[in-house]
Amino acid sequence: MKGESVRKKVRRINVNLDKCNGCRACELVCSAFHARPKYSSINPARSRIRVVTDEINDEYVPIRATNYTKAACDGRRVYTVNDKKYSECSFCGSICPVRKLFKDPDSRLPLKCDLCEDDPPQAEPLCVKACSLGALTYEEFEDEVPEEVKPDEVELGLKALADKYGAQKLADTFARISQKE
Amino acid sequence: MRYAETGYTLEVDLSRGNIERVETDPKLVELHLGGQGIAAKILWDRVPADVEPFSPENLLIFSAGLLHGTPVPGANRTAVNTFSPQTNLLAHSLMGGFFGPELKYAGYDRIVISGKAPDLVYLWIYNDKVEIRDATHLRGKGVHETTRLIREELREPDAQVAAIGLAGENRVYTASIEHGFASAARGPGPVMGDKRLKAIAVRGTKEIHVAKPAELFEVCIQLRDKIGESKDVGDWMAVDEDDSFHHNNFAWGNARTRIKDYWSEELQERWTRWKYDNMDRQKGCYNCSKRCINVINYKGRRFGYKCYGKDTYHMAAFKELDFTYEILPFAMDYGVDSYSTPQIIAFAIELYNAGILTDNELPDFPSDSGERTFYLLEKIVHREGIGDTLANGVYWAALQIGKGAEAYDHNTTKKFEQLPIKLGKLNPPYFLMIATAEKMAITQIEGSFPQDPIADLEAREAFIEKWRVVVPDEKFLHWFREWEKRNEISNEASCAITDWNEAMHFLDDSTGLCGFLSSFRGQFGGGVVYHINNLPNIISLAAGIEFDKDKLWKVFQRNRNLVRALNVRRGMRRVDEKPPEDHWAVRDHEFEQKLLDDYYEFKGWTKDGIPTKETLDQLDLGYVSEDFIRRGILTGDEGAPHKGSVTDKGEFETAGGAESER
Structure with missing residues (x-):
């Protein structure tokens, strides 16, 4: 069964590395916004966006926390951009077991970017608002995506049984049960 | 909490x-x-x-x-x-x-x-x-x-x-x-x-709390935008490639030589190319959207500089910008101050040229001034040979070398190398700032009141319009509006101007705010984001302690007098309070000493520059006055306290009080 395609709103933060001055205001406001009560404390270690910084390498990469991952990748790719070497971890937003980024410093629980969901909604995520240099910009656009079709529950169950026992056994069993009733 | x-x-x-x-x-x-x-x-x-x-x-x-x-x-x-x-x-x-x-x-x-x-x-x-x-x-x-x-x-x-x-x-x-x-x-x-x-x-991964989080956050979002947009804050020298100001006005070598028409279009084009061909980025400090630091990658060595730091080495060595790019990464990696160190080096070169230092002290001394600068830098940071003497700064080195070297120590105050500025006529507030400051560098004192009058009336009014909100009192507007010639300004104004300039620096020193957003920057453009009129509210929201303008001003006076007390207790006196003899070509000893008298009186200090008992007691520094009396530094009846708050309405003297000087 094929679903129709539908239009959906996509929210995105764009990062222009050349414009980042490394000030880390994005981290500061993120931690304030996600404090409870809101703005009550500042702690960049709790931020869901972090500027990976190495001033000797002139490296300033704001990355935001994406998904929790149970296992680390080998992280062995090294990218060279404008003669500067970057580890692939510099661009990775995964909440990953081998690094401290994006974990609450006290509980070690993962901290994931929610694009500053709020009621009423913020015009843009706070990190973008704090970035006066335009290194971070916010974009909302409509994108064509296939409509998600929820499979029928009975069909899903039968399919699983067929996978496990084979179609023939399933058919035989079904016939037997039907006759008894 | x-x-x-x-x-x-x-x-x-x-x-x-x-x-x-x-x-x-x-x-x-x-x-x-x-x-x-x-x-x-x-x-x-x-x-x-x-x-x-x-x-x-x-x-x-x-x-x-x-x-x-x-x-x-x-x-x-x-x-x-x-x-x-x-x-x-x-x-x-x-x-x-x-x-x-x-x-x-x-x-x-x-x-x-x-x-x-x-x-x-x-x-x-x-x-x-x-x-x-x-x-x-x-x-x-x-x-x-x-x-x-x-x-x-x-x-x-x-x-x-x-x-x-x-x-x-x-x-x-x-x-x-x-x-x-x-x-x-x-x-x-x-x-x-x-x-x-x-x-x-x-x-650190702990929390910082503020007293009024939501209100302060709102104020800060606006401030951050203003800082980002405004040309009146930050280090404009990071982006303005016209640096005729330093090169035509400041003295080269051992603070000796002015080259008034040094700057040219052709030079600017060449230097701009050097910079942008080798620049990685303009970067900022924590939580500030300015980009004051030029990050340069020159011949494989990366370093960052701001402000006048890009000029000091090549001006000391009579070279061009590329020489600074050659030496700065080494000097910074050794960790030496790029303001005073080049002056020590230029001082040593002068001594060599004068025959006071010879090949005995400087074996295999190169002939090129750039190579000499590298040679001396190495000697100094290793404290090797004559470098061991030079590493003590110009004042001490001159004394230790002797043989007339003292005459080449012409640009220090309180034993510290000053910026290499040699001008014609006296600027009275600058006389006070250089003489009485204990921060050793004029850039750490000047800043809220402009260095010079603005000749063009329209430009002057435009400046005042932006500046109006940052002045502590209307009288500063009046003084600036009436100011026509640099050396003609009343003693009353000079005292209050010096006081205000100091005040903003002392507040920055204690809040940790950057002078390019406040204390240093008002003189250029007028529109700073932090000033005595908005700081009390910002500090109150953050710290949960109510401050108003007068209370904050009193904190400045308290900190200022405590710093002076520290130095007075270590022996600093009026006799130490003098700018370099040749800082201005035209000097008038009598006028300067009267100005210093007036300033000490304004500050509530004795004729010897010591805060009086009344001044100290009024600033909750009774423990300092007790100590001074115990040591015999004060007798306790030296007279009146300082003149009080910044908004005191004294009689305006007409600008031109110093006219008799010329």
């Missing part, structure tokens, strides 16, 4: 290896705010006047500002205070970057370091875990490599590191403490080396 501050001081005794986390008295914030203000109080209480700078009893204090770590943008300058071996007075030193805020997130407002380690160590602060670690493997290493190695061995890429290079280890008087591309100069570097402390690394 403590707001804005953490409420804790980290005490480190390097002699005994003792580390303590000590709760501080909340009252100190109300009295001194933080930063250098509280550091001055600690130095007063704990370092007796006869303690030598190179003594284990001397303290080295790294202070975060009161507003560090709060949402207030541009609060990131760390104050480093101690007693300087060069001047034997309080070392006033500030560095930008990220150190102070990180220290706050680690749970401390300051680090007070005493004693002396048996061998080279570094300090590692990770929240409540603090270790004194071996640093013998870092001996002689440059500051960048030291930073990299420390981060690697701690596995903490986010650790903020402040380190000394070889110059600091060798106790070169002009050694700096380097942190990223920021540096703390004017005294603390050699003391850090004397304490055998190679570096401090700090990482």
Whole structure:
């Protein structure tokens, strides 16, 4: 069964590395916004966006926390951009077991970017608002995506049984049960 | 709960290896705010006047500002205070970057370091875990490599590191403490080396709280936007490639030679190309959207500079910008102050040319001034041969060399190298600022009131329009509006202007705000974002202590007088308060001394520049006046206190009070 395609709103933060001055205001406001009560404390270690910084390498990469991952990748790719070497971890937003980024410093629980969901909604995520240099910009656009079709529950169950026992056994069993009733 | 501050001081005794986390008295914030203000109080209480700078009893204090770590943008300058071996007075030193805020997130407002380690160590602060670690493997290493190695061995890429290079280890008087591309100069570097402390690394993952979070956050969002948009804050010299100002007006070599028509279009085009062909980025400090630091990658060596720091080496050596690009990465990695060090080098070259230093002291001395500069830099940072003498700064080196070398020490005040500025007619407020400042560099005192009158009436009014909101009192508008000739301004105005200029710096020193957003910048453009009229509210929202303009002004006066008291107790007097003899071509001793009298009186100081008992008592510094009377520095009946608040309406003298001078 094929679903129709539908239009959906996509929210995105764009990062222009050349414009980042490394000030880390994005981290500061993120931690304030996600404090409870809101703005009550500042702690960049709790931020869901972090500027990976190495001033000797002139490296300033704001990355935001994406998904929790149970296992680390080998992280062995090294990218060279404008003669500067970057580890692939510099661009990775995964909440990953081998690094401290994006974990609450006290509980070690993962901290994931929610694009500053709020009621009423913020015009843009706070990190973008704090970035006066335009290194971070916010974009909302409509994108064509296939409509998600929820499979029928009975069909899903039968399919699983067929996978496990084979179609023939399933058919035989079904016939037997039907006759008894 | 403590707001804005953490409420804790980290005490480190390097002699005994003792580390303590000590709760501080909340009252100190109300009295001194933080930063250098509280550091001055600690130095007063704990370092007796006869303690030598190179003594284990001397303290080295790294202070975060009161507003560090709060949402207030541009609060990131760390104050480093101690007693300087060069001047034997309080070392006033500030560095930008990220150190102070990180220290706050680690749970401390300051680090007070005493004693002396048996061998080279570094300090590692990770929240409540603090270790004194071996640093013998870092001996002689440059500051960048030291930073990299420390981060690697701690596995903490986010650790903020402040380190000394070889110059600091060798106790070169002009050694700096380097942190990223920021540096703390004017005294603390050699003391850090004397304490055998190679570096401090700090990482913090704790909370900072403010008293009125939502309100302060709203104010800060607006301030941040304003800072980002405004051309009236930040270091315009990072982006303006026309640097005729320094090159045509400042003196080259050993502060001797002015080349009034040096700048040209052709030169500007060439230098601009050098810069942008080799520039990686313009970067900022913590929580500030300005991009004041030019990050240059020249011949494979990366370094950052701001402001006049790009000119000092090539102007000392009569070279061009590419020479600074050649030498600056080495000088910064050794960790030497790029303001005073080139002057020592130019001074030595002059002595050689005059035959006072010879091939005996300078064997194989090259003929090219650039090669000579490199040669002398190496000698100084290694304290090798004559370098051991030169490493003590121009004043001491001249005395130690003798043979007439003293005459070549023409640009120091209070034993410290001043900016190489040689002008014609006296600028009275500048006379006061250079004479009476204890911060050793004019850039740390000047700033709120313009250096010069604006001749064009329309431009003058446009400036006043922007400036109106930042002045403490209408009288400053009046004085500026009436000001026609630089040297013609009333003593009354000169005193109040100097006072206001100082006030903003003293407030920045204690809040940790950057002078390019406030104290230094008003003179250029007028539209600073932090000023005496909005700071009280910002500090109140952050710290939860109510401040108004008068109360904040009193904090400035308290901190100012405490700093002066520290130096008076160490022997500083009126006789020390004089700008370099040749700073201006036209001098009038009688006028200058009358101006100094008036200023001391305005400040509530004696004829000898000592705060009177009444002045001190009125500023809750009764413990200082008691000490002064006990020591016989004051008798106790020296007369009236200072003239009071900034809004006092004195009689306006008409501008031109100094007219008789010409």
